[in-house]
Amino acid sequence: MAKKGYINPKFLTPAQLNLKIQRLNETIEKNRLANTVKYNALENFTTLLTAFAGHDIKNALLNMEGVVQLLNINNVTEEDILNIKECTSRIRETLEEFTNLGLPQDTNVIEPFEIVKLMSSLNILHRHNLLYDIIDYTVIYKVPKSTLVQQNFHWLIQSFNNIYINARNALKGVAGKKLQVTISRDETNLTVLVSDNGVGILPENRKRIFEPFFTTTKGSGIGLAHVVRVMENVHGHVSLSEEPGFTTTFKVTFPLLCDTQS
Ligand SMILES: Nc1ncnc2c1ncn2[C@@H]1O[C@H](COP(=O)(O)OP(=O)(O)OP(=O)(O)O)[C@@H](O)[C@H]1O
Ligand SMILES: [Mg+2]
Secondary structure, eight states, X not given: OOOTXXXXXXXXXXXXXXXXXXXXXXXXHHHHHHHHHHHXXXXXXXXXXXXHHXXXXXXXXXXXXXXXXXXXXXXXXHHHHHHHHHHHHHHHHHHHHHHTTTOOOOGGGOOOEEHHHHHHHHHHHHHHHHHHTTOEEEEEESSOTTOEEBSOHHHHHHHHHHHHHHHHHHTTTOSSOEEEEEEEEOSSEEEEEEEEOSSOOOGGGTTTTTSTTOOSSSSOSOHHHHHHHHHHHTTOEEEEEOOTTOSEEEEEEEESBTTOOO
């Protein structure tokens, strides 16, 4: 028995048959285009993910180089060891994230940590480079250091690492280098301002710096795009702001608890 809705091509006029073939061809073309769009999206996603992971590993190696530059072989301190351990754990977590395709983590398994822990890890990672470049580094807490944050620790380190490294680049050749971090909160969000008195950002570049692959430093233009991506994942936001006495300030705001949408 013929299937319902099926019209035997024998009963179609040549014009109807042509129309049917044309429609089928159109459907095939639409599917081909949709597959191309999906394929391109996947390719773009994988390119970005690979670039983020490569950039992170490069950052960790830069931090490690900082330790090696200043290491006194006859007096290796506990802090030096901690610094190297922190770098290797960043590399391990970046690789783990890469193999998980950078997908947002299940919020139930995210452990809360005190904000001071994030700042100490950043300090450990950058201590040598800040000393080496003679950068006056200040962290101003407008919240208790024990303020709990329940977010993906590694993602936040990656983000602030990228912002710190940019500041360090912007400070090259500047006299009286300053890097200031100010931490505040409202009811649901934590805000971290990272300010430097480096070369600053030209007005025409202010909108473009968050675009993937935009760079004025001959870098890869990946650092800030990664911060944007992390902030999207945690329902936070990164933008340029202003602080008196500084040329560049990044404002990073994200929910204190990972299931809160801001
Ligand atoms: N603190 C800063 N001071 C001045 N310019 C900055 C600062 N931070 C970022 N920028 C500008 O934003 C651009 C993009 O930064 P981003 O971190 O994405 O890429 P990059 O540093 O150039 O390269 P990459 O991070 O991949 O090595 C930089 O090239 C620079 O022009
Ligand atoms: Mg950068």
